[in-house]
Every structure is written in C-alpha cells, then in structure tokens.
Amino acid sequence: MENSTNIDKGYRQHPPGKDKKPAAPNPMKVMIGANGVFSDISSYFQLLKEAEKLKKEVYIDTLTKIGNRKYFEMVFQSKMYELKTLNIPFGLIFFDIDNFKDINDIYGHNLGDNILKMVAENITRISRSLDTICRWGGDEFILIISYVDKIMLQEFTERLRIFIQNICLLINTKERLSITVSIGATIVKPNDTIETSVKRADELMYKSKKEGKNKINIG
DSSP states (O other): OOOOSOOOOOOOOOOOOTTOOOOOHHHHHHHHHHHHHHHHHHHHHHHHHHHHHHHHHBBTTTTTTBBBBHHHHHHHHHHHHHHHHHOOOOOEEEEEEEEEHHHHHHOOOHHHHHHHHHHHHHHHHOOOSEEEEEOOOOEEEEEEEEEEHHHHHHHHHHHHHHHHHHHHESSSSSOOOOEEEEEEEEEEOOOOOHHHHHHHHHHHHHHHTTSSSSSSEOO
16 A cells, blocks of 8 residues: 555645735735825925025025025135146136115115126126136125136136126116126135135236226236
C-alpha cells in the first residue's frame, strides 16, 4: 500500500490560511489616507507661497519692484566670489536722479514715485538678464554689471545716461518733464569690499554732479 502522503502527488496541502484571498481595502481608510496626502501637499505649497512672499518682503523694493539694498549686498558677495575664484570681472554703476528734490517740491511726491518706478522699469528694459538692478535708497540706484572691462562699462553707462535722458513725462496737456541722471561707475577689484567699491562709485557720481549733472565718470 502506498504511503498516504503520496496518494495524490499532484496535490499539495497548503498551510492554513494560504489559500485565502487578500482582504479588499477599506474605502474609508483609503479616502482618509488620500486626504492626508493632499493635506501634506497643500501645506507644502502654502509654505512655498509664504517663503516666496517673505523673500519679496526681504529683498524687493516695494515701490519700484526691483532689488533693494539687502538684495544688492547678497548678489555682490556672489559676484565677488566669482571674481576671486573664476576671475569673472564685474562693475558697479551708481546714479541718482538730477533735481529730484525740486521735482518732489514742485509736482508732489506722487509724481516723484512715478518717476522712480518709470526709471526702474526702463533700466530693466535695457539691461541684460545677467545684470542686477537695485534701488539703493531715495532716488539712488545701483547696478551690478557682469563680464565687463572698463571700456565696456563706460559704453553701457553712457548708453544708460542717454536712454534715461530721452524719457519724458507728460505732466498736463502743455507741460512735459524730462529726466536726467548723474552717474559714477567703477570696476570692482579683488581686494575691494562692498564699502570701498560703493564709496568709489558714489564719489564718481558726485563728481558728475559737480561737473553740471547729466554726466558720467568712470574710475
């Protein structure tokens, strides 16, 4: 007689419970889990939105919508690193609007604000994407111009002066207001700091003022 364990060689006894089908997922649990995932994603995007808002508040000038002084300082440090490690040159252009106080006194601060916004928009229009435009404060602006030597910096600065000179505001049907700027520009040196390079550009800008305004000086 054959051993009872070999009676049916095609049959193999399954361990208890092995032949049971897996239980169907509970729809309520799946729904709850999905809601948790969506909640996490929603929270993540909310954090990104808040971070972007904070970034704008910290680095963007609220009036002109360009970078502020803090943003300039951050970009300057980055460009300084490139200058020292990769020998990538850059320059600063520092300028303010001629007779801006008189404009505010005569026409009011609303027009003065519009002029600041208009100047910022027009500088952005003619600048390269790799350049940085910031409002230093009041009617003063500063630009970081990358990959330039002294000749290229002078050419760009003069083009900037002429471009702004051609801006004209219509005050009323009979009166138009032209804007000019006095500019100082300098190539940043490896041993410079923010203070030394900005001071040099600022002094060159005041030299342009003393020479009659609507002029540039490069140093």
